[in-house]
Amino acid sequence: GAGVSQSPSNKVTEKGKDVELRCDPISGHTALYWYRQRLGQGLEFLIYFQGNSAPDKSGLPSDRFSAERTGESVSTLTIQRTQQEDSAVYLCASSFSRGREKLFFGSGTQLSVL
């Protein structure tokens, strides 16, 4: 596609439920990032994928958070047993590689945990 696509754009869930957020990166981009943006806060790094290398999971806040990526395509971020503090915008970004490359961001998924 022309840009990074994220779905759903909005998700409302009840505390304790599991949610899956999807990201379709730009075709050809080997690097894929997930960030979390809480209200009034900066972007918090969650996880990074680069090609077939082991993902950098250093930003995941707890074991309730996990992510997968199939090759160099779609990625899914899963949050199990959601808590109210998980409410945030979850942003996906992709780039040709890590480091100096410009990140292309999706519009994000607004997650609200009631």
Added chain:
Amino acid sequence: AQSVTQPDIHITVSEGASLELRCNYSYGATPYLFWYVQSPGQGLQLLLKYFSGDTLVQGIKGFEAEFKRSQSSFNLRKPSVHWSDAAEYFCAVGAGNTPLVFGKGTRLSVIA
């Protein structure tokens, strides 16, 4: 660990006035520096970036930023602000293969 500080949470300027958004970073190595803009209802967009060389970099939409190593700063400037510049601005720093670290952002409001 690297960190980015944007001291101003919210700035209001008049249309046509000049603008400077501050960014300070803490990093042990030579950083890569970025400014991104997030307009309402839109994704983040890269304004400009600095890797090396000339410390004054030009970006899109008439923005520029100056890297000052001695002050650990990378302030964003625009000589004349337009109403369409109202948005959230994020400074980010990276180095090597580390993931980008973003500041908390500065919200810019533009008044007539």
